[in-house]
Amino acid sequence: MASDTLTYWDACRRGELLVQRCTACARRVHLPAPECPRCGGADLVYEPVSGHGAVHTFTVVHRSFVPEFRGREPYVLAWIDLPEGVRAFGQVVGCPPERVRIGMPVRVTFADDLPQWRPA
Protein backbone atom coordinates (compact mmCIF):
# COMPACT_ATOMS: atom_id res chain seq x y z
CA MET A 1 0.00 0.00 0.00
CA ALA A 2 2.96 2.33 0.65
CA SER A 3 3.59 4.51 -2.35
CA ASP A 4 6.95 3.70 -3.94
CA THR A 5 8.11 7.15 -4.89
CA LEU A 6 11.83 6.38 -4.41
CA THR A 7 11.91 4.69 -7.81
CA TYR A 8 10.42 7.82 -9.35
CA TRP A 9 12.87 10.22 -7.69
CA ASP A 10 15.86 7.94 -8.39
CA ALA A 11 14.96 7.95 -12.09
CA CYS A 12 14.69 11.74 -12.03
CA ARG A 13 18.27 11.88 -10.76
CA ARG A 14 19.30 9.77 -13.80
CA GLY A 15 17.41 12.12 -16.09
CA GLU A 16 14.59 9.72 -16.82
CA LEU A 17 10.86 10.37 -16.45
CA LEU A 18 8.99 7.29 -15.23
CA VAL A 19 5.23 6.94 -15.07
CA GLN A 20 3.39 4.10 -13.39
CA ARG A 21 1.31 1.54 -15.25
CA CYS A 22 -1.42 -0.48 -13.54
CA THR A 23 -0.86 -4.14 -14.30
CA ALA A 24 -4.57 -4.87 -13.72
CA CYS A 25 -6.16 -2.39 -16.13
CA ALA A 26 -3.08 -1.30 -18.16
CA ARG A 27 -3.81 2.38 -17.59
CA ARG A 28 -0.98 4.78 -16.88
CA VAL A 29 -1.06 6.49 -13.45
CA HIS A 30 0.60 9.80 -12.52
CA LEU A 31 1.32 11.50 -10.11
CA PRO A 32 2.76 8.41 -8.40
CA ALA A 33 0.09 6.61 -6.36
CA PRO A 34 -0.06 3.51 -4.17
CA GLU A 35 -3.17 2.19 -5.97
CA CYS A 36 -4.69 2.68 -9.38
CA PRO A 37 -7.23 5.49 -8.90
CA ARG A 38 -9.49 3.94 -11.54
CA CYS A 39 -9.57 0.19 -10.88
CA GLY A 40 -7.99 -0.02 -7.42
CA GLY A 41 -5.21 -2.33 -8.63
CA ALA A 42 -2.28 -2.30 -6.21
CA ASP A 43 0.37 -3.63 -8.58
CA LEU A 44 1.80 -0.58 -10.29
CA VAL A 45 5.05 -0.71 -12.22
CA TYR A 46 7.19 2.22 -13.36
CA GLU A 47 7.91 2.51 -17.08
CA PRO A 48 9.57 5.24 -19.13
CA VAL A 49 7.55 7.66 -21.27
CA SER A 50 8.37 9.41 -24.52
CA GLY A 51 9.03 12.75 -22.83
CA HIS A 52 6.69 14.58 -25.20
CA GLY A 53 3.76 16.61 -23.98
CA ALA A 54 1.58 19.69 -24.40
CA VAL A 55 0.73 22.44 -21.93
CA HIS A 56 -2.71 21.77 -20.45
CA THR A 57 -2.68 24.87 -18.28
CA PHE A 58 -0.07 27.14 -16.72
CA THR A 59 0.45 30.11 -14.44
CA VAL A 60 3.23 32.64 -14.36
CA VAL A 61 4.20 33.04 -10.71
CA HIS A 62 5.06 36.65 -10.01
CA ARG A 63 4.94 36.32 -6.26
CA SER A 64 6.07 33.03 -4.80
CA PHE A 65 4.77 31.53 -1.56
CA VAL A 66 7.73 29.16 -1.30
CA PRO A 67 10.45 31.03 0.60
CA GLU A 68 13.40 29.55 -1.32
CA PHE A 69 11.79 30.62 -4.61
CA ARG A 70 11.38 34.27 -3.64
CA GLY A 71 13.48 36.46 -5.84
CA ARG A 72 13.38 33.85 -8.64
CA GLU A 73 10.07 35.08 -10.07
CA PRO A 74 8.69 35.18 -12.64
CA TYR A 75 8.61 31.45 -13.36
CA VAL A 76 6.04 29.25 -15.05
CA LEU A 77 4.23 26.34 -13.40
CA ALA A 78 2.27 24.03 -15.66
CA TRP A 79 0.32 20.82 -15.96
CA ILE A 80 1.44 18.93 -19.06
CA ASP A 81 -0.71 16.42 -20.97
CA LEU A 82 1.38 13.41 -21.98
CA PRO A 83 0.44 11.25 -24.97
CA GLU A 84 0.55 8.27 -22.58
CA GLY A 85 -2.73 9.57 -21.14
CA VAL A 86 -1.57 11.18 -17.90
CA ARG A 87 -0.80 14.70 -16.72
CA ALA A 88 2.59 15.72 -15.34
CA PHE A 89 3.66 18.83 -13.44
CA GLY A 90 6.66 21.06 -13.75
CA GLN A 91 8.09 24.39 -14.73
CA VAL A 92 8.19 25.48 -18.35
CA VAL A 93 11.77 26.64 -18.93
CA GLY A 94 13.85 27.71 -21.90
CA CYS A 95 11.49 30.39 -23.16
CA PRO A 96 10.23 33.73 -21.86
CA PRO A 97 7.17 33.23 -19.59
CA GLU A 98 5.03 35.42 -21.85
CA ARG A 99 5.48 32.95 -24.72
CA VAL A 100 3.89 30.03 -22.90
CA ARG A 101 0.47 29.06 -24.26
CA ILE A 102 -2.09 26.36 -23.57
CA GLY A 103 -1.56 23.61 -26.14
CA MET A 104 2.13 24.46 -26.65
CA PRO A 105 4.18 21.32 -27.45
CA VAL A 106 6.93 20.66 -24.90
CA ARG A 107 9.63 18.10 -24.17
CA VAL A 108 10.94 16.96 -20.84
CA THR A 109 14.28 18.26 -19.64
CA PHE A 110 15.95 17.83 -16.29
CA ALA A 111 17.18 20.52 -13.93
CA ASP A 112 17.95 20.20 -10.22
CA ASP A 113 17.04 16.47 -10.52
CA LEU A 114 13.47 17.39 -11.45
CA PRO A 115 11.64 16.87 -14.71
CA GLN A 116 10.95 20.25 -16.30
CA TRP A 117 9.50 21.18 -19.68
CA ARG A 118 10.93 23.18 -22.56
CA PRO A 119 9.36 24.16 -25.88
CA ALA A 120 9.54 21.20 -28.28
Next chain:
Amino acid sequence: MRDRAAVAGIGMTALTRSSGRTELELAVEASRAACADAGVEPGEVDAVLSYHLNDSAPVVQVAAALRIEPLGWHNDITGGGTQAASILGDAAMLVASGLARTVLVYRALNGRSGTRMNTVSTGPQERFTRPYGMAGPIPMFALAAQRYLHETGLTEEHLHAVVAQSRENAAANPRALRRDPLSLEDYLARPYVCSPLRTVDCCQETDGACALVVRDARLAPGAPRIHAVVRGGGPGCSSMDRSPDVTQIFSGHLAPLLWERSGMKPGDVDVALLYDAYSWLVPRQLEDFGLAARAELGEFLLRRRHAAVNPHGGLLSEGYVHGLNNVAQAVRELRGDRETALVTGFGGSYGSAAILTRGR
Protein backbone atom coordinates in the same frame (compact mmCIF):
# COMPACT_ATOMS: atom_id res chain seq x y z
CA MET B 1 -34.61 19.26 7.60
CA ARG B 2 -36.24 21.59 5.06
CA ASP B 3 -37.41 24.85 6.71
CA ARG B 4 -37.14 23.34 10.20
CA ALA B 5 -34.38 25.77 11.24
CA ALA B 6 -33.99 29.53 10.84
CA VAL B 7 -31.13 31.99 11.14
CA ALA B 8 -32.42 34.12 13.98
CA GLY B 9 -29.38 36.31 14.54
CA ILE B 10 -26.18 37.51 12.91
CA GLY B 11 -23.20 39.28 14.42
CA MET B 12 -19.88 40.53 13.16
CA THR B 13 -16.84 42.30 14.51
CA ALA B 14 -15.19 45.07 12.55
CA LEU B 15 -13.15 43.67 9.66
CA THR B 16 -9.54 44.85 9.70
CA ARG B 17 -6.06 43.92 8.59
CA SER B 18 -4.71 44.00 12.13
CA SER B 19 -7.25 43.39 14.88
CA GLY B 20 -4.79 43.51 17.78
CA ARG B 21 -7.04 40.98 19.52
CA THR B 22 -7.11 37.22 19.97
CA GLU B 23 -9.36 34.99 17.89
CA LEU B 24 -11.19 34.18 21.14
CA GLU B 25 -12.01 37.83 21.76
CA LEU B 26 -13.19 38.23 18.17
CA ALA B 27 -15.34 35.08 18.38
CA VAL B 28 -16.93 36.18 21.67
CA GLU B 29 -17.75 39.66 20.38
CA ALA B 30 -19.39 38.36 17.19
CA SER B 31 -21.25 35.65 19.13
CA ARG B 32 -22.64 38.11 21.67
CA ALA B 33 -23.77 40.35 18.83
CA ALA B 34 -25.50 37.42 17.09
CA CYS B 35 -27.26 36.41 20.33
CA ALA B 36 -28.41 39.98 20.93
CA ASP B 37 -29.63 40.20 17.34
CA ALA B 38 -31.58 36.96 17.84
CA GLY B 39 -32.96 38.15 21.16
CA VAL B 40 -31.50 35.22 23.10
CA GLU B 41 -29.14 35.10 26.08
CA PRO B 42 -25.89 33.21 25.45
CA GLY B 43 -26.99 30.84 28.21
CA GLU B 44 -29.92 29.72 26.03
CA VAL B 45 -27.51 28.39 23.41
CA ASP B 46 -27.37 24.62 23.58
CA ALA B 47 -24.95 23.78 20.76
CA VAL B 48 -21.84 25.46 19.32
CA LEU B 49 -20.20 24.84 15.95
CA SER B 50 -17.24 26.43 14.20
CA TYR B 51 -14.99 25.65 11.26
CA HIS B 52 -11.34 26.50 11.07
CA LEU B 53 -7.85 25.39 10.12
CA ASN B 54 -6.24 25.45 13.58
CA ASP B 55 -6.19 29.22 13.24
CA SER B 56 -9.01 30.03 15.64
CA ALA B 57 -10.45 29.67 19.12
CA PRO B 58 -11.93 26.20 19.73
CA VAL B 59 -15.64 25.93 20.51
CA VAL B 60 -15.16 24.87 24.14
CA GLN B 61 -13.16 28.04 24.85
CA VAL B 62 -15.74 30.25 23.20
CA ALA B 63 -18.59 28.48 24.99
CA ALA B 64 -16.81 28.88 28.34
CA ALA B 65 -16.15 32.58 27.70
CA LEU B 66 -19.86 33.05 26.91
CA ARG B 67 -20.76 31.03 30.05
CA ILE B 68 -22.74 28.51 28.03
CA GLU B 69 -23.07 25.93 30.81
CA PRO B 70 -23.66 23.09 30.56
CA LEU B 71 -22.49 22.88 26.96
CA GLY B 72 -24.40 20.51 24.71
CA TRP B 73 -23.43 19.34 21.28
CA HIS B 74 -20.28 21.15 20.07
CA ASN B 75 -17.79 20.60 17.29
CA ASP B 76 -14.76 22.15 15.67
CA ILE B 77 -15.09 21.29 12.01
CA THR B 78 -11.94 21.23 9.92
CA GLY B 79 -12.09 23.34 6.82
CA GLY B 80 -12.18 26.78 5.33
CA GLY B 81 -14.46 28.15 2.64
CA THR B 82 -15.77 24.71 1.82
CA GLN B 83 -17.79 24.84 5.06
CA ALA B 84 -19.39 28.26 4.60
CA ALA B 85 -22.79 26.97 3.45
CA SER B 86 -22.78 23.45 4.89
CA ILE B 87 -22.27 24.68 8.46
CA LEU B 88 -25.91 25.79 8.09
CA GLY B 89 -26.77 22.18 7.30
CA ASP B 90 -24.85 20.93 10.33
CA ALA B 91 -26.77 23.36 12.54
CA ALA B 92 -30.11 22.55 10.88
CA MET B 93 -29.53 18.82 11.37
CA LEU B 94 -28.98 19.35 15.08
CA VAL B 95 -32.26 21.26 15.23
CA ALA B 96 -34.22 18.84 13.04
CA SER B 97 -32.99 15.83 15.04
CA GLY B 98 -34.02 17.45 18.31
CA LEU B 99 -30.45 17.51 19.64
CA ALA B 100 -30.49 21.30 19.93
CA ARG B 101 -32.88 24.21 19.75
CA THR B 102 -30.46 27.12 19.58
CA VAL B 103 -27.13 26.64 17.79
CA LEU B 104 -24.31 29.18 17.79
CA VAL B 105 -22.12 29.08 14.68
CA TYR B 106 -18.99 31.21 14.28
CA ARG B 107 -15.83 31.69 12.26
CA ALA B 108 -13.10 33.84 13.84
CA LEU B 109 -9.64 34.46 12.44
CA ASN B 110 -6.74 36.84 12.24
CA GLY B 111 -6.41 36.02 8.57
CA ARG B 112 -4.10 38.93 7.81
CA SER B 113 -2.15 39.63 10.99
CA GLY B 114 -2.04 36.02 12.22
CA THR B 115 -2.16 32.74 10.33
CA ARG B 116 -2.49 33.55 6.63
CA MET B 117 -4.11 31.27 4.08
CA ASN B 118 -1.59 31.89 1.33
CA THR B 119 0.74 29.05 2.33
CA VAL B 120 -1.86 26.61 3.67
CA SER B 121 -1.34 23.01 2.56
CA THR B 122 -3.24 22.03 -0.57
CA GLY B 123 -2.87 18.29 -0.01
CA PRO B 124 -0.58 15.31 -0.42
CA GLN B 125 0.26 16.10 -4.05
CA GLU B 126 2.39 18.95 -2.66
CA ARG B 127 5.46 16.71 -2.48
CA PHE B 128 5.38 16.65 -6.28
CA THR B 129 4.57 20.32 -6.80
CA ARG B 130 6.30 22.24 -4.01
CA PRO B 131 9.82 21.42 -5.32
CA TYR B 132 8.87 23.50 -8.39
CA GLY B 133 7.93 26.53 -6.31
CA MET B 134 4.22 25.92 -5.81
CA ALA B 135 2.55 26.46 -2.45
CA GLY B 136 -0.83 27.53 -1.19
CA PRO B 137 -4.11 28.05 -2.95
CA ILE B 138 -3.33 30.99 -5.27
CA PRO B 139 -1.13 29.23 -7.86
CA MET B 140 -3.41 26.20 -7.70
CA PHE B 141 -6.53 28.18 -8.51
CA ALA B 142 -4.62 30.37 -10.99
CA LEU B 143 -3.85 27.20 -12.97
CA ALA B 144 -7.57 26.41 -13.05
CA ALA B 145 -8.43 30.02 -13.91
CA GLN B 146 -6.05 30.10 -16.89
CA ARG B 147 -7.70 27.04 -18.38
CA TYR B 148 -11.17 28.41 -17.60
CA LEU B 149 -10.46 31.64 -19.50
CA HIS B 150 -9.08 29.56 -22.38
CA GLU B 151 -12.20 27.41 -22.58
CA THR B 152 -14.78 30.15 -22.13
CA GLY B 153 -13.09 32.91 -24.12
CA LEU B 154 -13.36 35.22 -21.12
CA THR B 155 -10.54 37.76 -20.73
CA GLU B 156 -9.02 40.13 -18.20
CA GLU B 157 -11.74 42.60 -19.19
CA HIS B 158 -14.34 40.19 -17.83
CA LEU B 159 -12.40 39.56 -14.64
CA HIS B 160 -12.22 43.33 -14.24
CA ALA B 161 -16.01 43.51 -14.55
CA VAL B 162 -16.32 41.08 -11.62
CA VAL B 163 -13.93 42.99 -9.37
CA ALA B 164 -15.21 46.44 -10.35
CA GLN B 165 -18.81 45.41 -9.68
CA SER B 166 -17.75 44.02 -6.31
CA ARG B 167 -16.15 47.38 -5.43
CA GLU B 168 -19.28 49.26 -6.56
CA ASN B 169 -21.45 46.99 -4.44
CA ALA B 170 -19.18 47.56 -1.45
CA ALA B 171 -19.20 51.34 -1.85
CA ALA B 172 -22.17 51.76 0.49
CA ASN B 173 -21.07 49.05 2.94
CA PRO B 174 -19.29 50.54 5.95
CA ARG B 175 -17.89 47.13 6.93
CA ALA B 176 -16.09 46.67 3.63
CA LEU B 177 -12.30 46.81 3.46
CA ARG B 178 -12.29 47.90 -0.22
CA ARG B 179 -14.82 50.49 -1.38
CA ASP B 180 -13.04 52.55 -4.04
CA PRO B 181 -14.02 52.29 -7.70
CA LEU B 182 -11.67 50.26 -9.90
CA SER B 183 -11.36 51.37 -13.52
CA LEU B 184 -10.20 48.96 -16.20
CA GLU B 185 -6.98 50.97 -16.45
CA ASP B 186 -6.40 50.70 -12.68
CA TYR B 187 -7.17 47.00 -12.79
CA LEU B 188 -4.70 46.30 -15.60
CA ALA B 189 -2.02 48.22 -13.70
CA ARG B 190 -2.28 45.95 -10.65
CA PRO B 191 0.50 43.36 -10.34
CA TYR B 192 -0.07 39.71 -10.99
CA VAL B 193 0.27 37.30 -8.10
CA CYS B 194 0.00 34.24 -10.35
CA SER B 195 -1.35 34.91 -13.84
CA PRO B 196 -4.14 35.38 -14.76
CA LEU B 197 -4.87 36.45 -11.17
CA ARG B 198 -3.81 39.93 -10.14
CA THR B 199 -3.76 41.06 -6.52
CA VAL B 200 -7.28 42.44 -6.91
CA ASP B 201 -8.61 39.16 -8.31
CA CYS B 202 -7.94 37.59 -4.90
CA CYS B 203 -10.04 38.19 -1.80
CA GLN B 204 -8.99 40.35 1.11
CA GLU B 205 -7.12 38.55 3.85
CA THR B 206 -8.97 39.72 6.91
CA ASP B 207 -8.98 39.79 10.69
CA GLY B 208 -12.47 39.43 12.12
CA ALA B 209 -15.28 37.18 13.16
CA CYS B 210 -18.82 36.43 12.11
CA ALA B 211 -21.44 34.50 14.07
CA LEU B 212 -24.94 33.18 13.45
CA VAL B 213 -27.64 31.92 15.78
CA VAL B 214 -29.61 29.09 14.18
CA ARG B 215 -32.85 28.22 15.98
CA ASP B 216 -35.76 25.89 15.71
CA ALA B 217 -37.95 27.82 13.25
CA ARG B 218 -40.90 27.58 15.66
CA LEU B 219 -38.91 29.78 18.04
CA ALA B 220 -38.11 32.33 15.33
CA PRO B 221 -40.97 32.27 12.84
CA GLY B 222 -40.05 35.54 11.16
CA ALA B 223 -36.41 34.63 10.60
CA PRO B 224 -34.94 33.43 7.27
CA ARG B 225 -35.34 29.68 6.88
CA ILE B 226 -32.67 27.15 6.00
CA HIS B 227 -34.54 25.61 3.09
CA ALA B 228 -31.97 23.25 1.55
CA VAL B 229 -28.27 22.56 2.05
CA VAL B 230 -25.97 20.36 -0.02
CA ARG B 231 -22.36 19.38 0.43
CA GLY B 232 -20.08 17.28 -1.73
CA GLY B 233 -17.76 17.35 -4.68
CA GLY B 234 -15.63 15.29 -7.01
CA PRO B 235 -13.01 15.54 -9.73
CA GLY B 236 -11.86 18.99 -10.76
CA CYS B 237 -9.43 21.66 -9.73
CA SER B 238 -8.65 19.89 -6.44
CA SER B 239 -7.09 16.97 -8.35
CA MET B 240 -5.57 18.44 -11.51
CA ASP B 241 -3.24 15.48 -11.96
CA ARG B 242 -6.13 13.21 -12.88
CA SER B 243 -9.26 15.25 -13.54
CA PRO B 244 -10.37 15.54 -17.16
CA ASP B 245 -11.74 19.03 -16.45
CA VAL B 246 -9.40 21.03 -14.21
CA THR B 247 -11.79 24.01 -14.31
CA GLN B 248 -14.51 22.09 -12.49
CA ILE B 249 -15.33 23.40 -9.01
CA PHE B 250 -17.79 22.27 -6.35
CA SER B 251 -20.75 23.98 -7.96
CA GLY B 252 -20.63 21.78 -11.05
CA HIS B 253 -21.12 18.76 -8.83
CA LEU B 254 -23.63 20.30 -6.43
CA ALA B 255 -25.97 22.48 -8.48
CA PRO B 256 -28.21 19.64 -9.78
CA LEU B 257 -28.49 18.25 -6.26
CA LEU B 258 -29.36 21.67 -4.83
CA TRP B 259 -32.22 22.18 -7.28
CA GLU B 260 -33.49 18.67 -6.59
CA ARG B 261 -33.35 19.02 -2.80
CA SER B 262 -34.78 22.54 -2.75
CA GLY B 263 -37.53 21.89 -5.29
CA MET B 264 -36.48 25.17 -6.87
CA LYS B 265 -34.94 26.33 -10.14
CA PRO B 266 -32.30 28.95 -10.95
CA GLY B 267 -34.96 31.56 -11.78
CA ASP B 268 -36.25 31.37 -8.20
CA VAL B 269 -33.01 32.84 -6.79
CA ASP B 270 -33.25 36.59 -6.39
CA VAL B 271 -29.97 37.16 -4.64
CA ALA B 272 -26.81 35.08 -4.97
CA LEU B 273 -24.06 35.16 -2.36
CA LEU B 274 -21.34 33.41 -4.32
CA TYR B 275 -18.06 32.46 -2.68
CA ASP B 276 -15.77 34.89 -4.50
CA ALA B 277 -12.33 34.17 -3.10
CA TYR B 278 -11.11 34.68 -6.70
CA SER B 279 -12.80 36.72 -9.41
CA TRP B 280 -13.15 33.84 -11.88
CA LEU B 281 -15.27 31.87 -9.40
CA VAL B 282 -18.17 34.25 -10.07
CA PRO B 283 -18.69 33.36 -13.77
CA ARG B 284 -17.87 29.72 -12.98
CA GLN B 285 -20.69 29.58 -10.41
CA LEU B 286 -23.13 31.70 -12.46
CA GLU B 287 -22.74 29.10 -15.17
CA ASP B 288 -22.90 26.05 -12.90
CA PHE B 289 -26.00 27.22 -11.06
CA GLY B 290 -27.77 28.05 -14.32
CA LEU B 291 -27.85 31.80 -13.64
CA ALA B 292 -26.07 32.54 -16.94
CA ALA B 293 -25.26 30.34 -19.94
CA ARG B 294 -21.61 29.89 -20.97
CA ALA B 295 -22.22 31.40 -24.39
CA GLU B 296 -23.54 34.63 -22.85
CA LEU B 297 -21.17 34.89 -19.88
CA GLY B 298 -18.98 37.58 -21.44
CA GLU B 299 -21.86 39.89 -22.29
CA PHE B 300 -23.52 39.09 -18.98
CA LEU B 301 -20.49 40.35 -17.07
CA LEU B 302 -19.76 43.38 -19.27
CA ARG B 303 -23.39 44.49 -18.99
CA ARG B 304 -23.12 43.97 -15.24
CA ARG B 305 -26.10 41.68 -15.14
CA HIS B 306 -24.36 40.14 -12.13
CA ALA B 307 -24.87 43.36 -10.15
CA ALA B 308 -27.12 41.53 -7.65
CA VAL B 309 -24.38 39.01 -6.84
CA ASN B 310 -22.82 39.77 -3.44
CA PRO B 311 -24.57 43.11 -2.89
CA HIS B 312 -22.26 43.84 0.07
CA GLY B 313 -19.08 43.37 -1.96
CA GLY B 314 -18.43 39.73 -1.07
CA LEU B 315 -15.07 38.35 -0.10
CA LEU B 316 -13.33 40.40 -2.80
CA SER B 317 -14.31 43.71 -1.22
CA GLU B 318 -16.07 43.36 2.13
CA GLY B 319 -13.58 40.90 3.56
CA TYR B 320 -12.78 37.29 4.05
CA VAL B 321 -14.36 35.70 7.09
CA HIS B 322 -14.09 32.45 5.18
CA GLY B 323 -17.50 32.94 3.61
CA LEU B 324 -19.58 33.20 6.77
CA ASN B 325 -19.89 36.95 6.15
CA ASN B 326 -21.64 36.06 2.88
CA VAL B 327 -24.15 33.96 4.87
CA ALA B 328 -24.75 36.94 7.17
CA GLN B 329 -25.47 39.06 4.09
CA ALA B 330 -27.95 36.48 2.82
CA VAL B 331 -29.82 36.95 6.10
CA ARG B 332 -29.78 40.76 5.75
CA GLU B 333 -31.16 40.45 2.22
CA LEU B 334 -33.97 38.14 3.33
CA ARG B 335 -34.86 40.51 6.15
CA GLY B 336 -35.22 43.15 3.43
CA ASP B 337 -37.19 42.58 0.27
CA ARG B 338 -35.60 39.39 -1.06
CA GLU B 339 -37.41 36.06 -1.03
CA THR B 340 -34.79 33.47 -1.93
CA ALA B 341 -31.02 33.54 -1.45
CA LEU B 342 -28.32 31.20 -2.75
CA VAL B 343 -25.16 31.03 -0.65
CA THR B 344 -22.12 28.95 -1.45
CA GLY B 345 -18.92 27.58 0.08
CA PHE B 346 -15.87 26.89 -2.10
CA GLY B 347 -13.11 24.39 -1.39
CA GLY B 348 -11.87 23.70 -4.89
CA SER B 349 -13.93 20.92 -6.44
CA TYR B 350 -15.48 20.18 -3.04
CA GLY B 351 -17.81 22.54 -1.22
CA SER B 352 -21.33 23.39 -0.22
CA ALA B 353 -24.39 25.40 -1.21
CA ALA B 354 -27.58 26.44 0.53
CA ILE B 355 -30.91 28.02 -0.27
CA LEU B 356 -32.32 30.34 2.39
CA THR B 357 -35.85 31.66 2.16
CA ARG B 358 -37.65 34.56 3.75
CA GLY B 359 -39.30 34.03 7.14
CA ARG B 360 -43.06 33.82 7.49
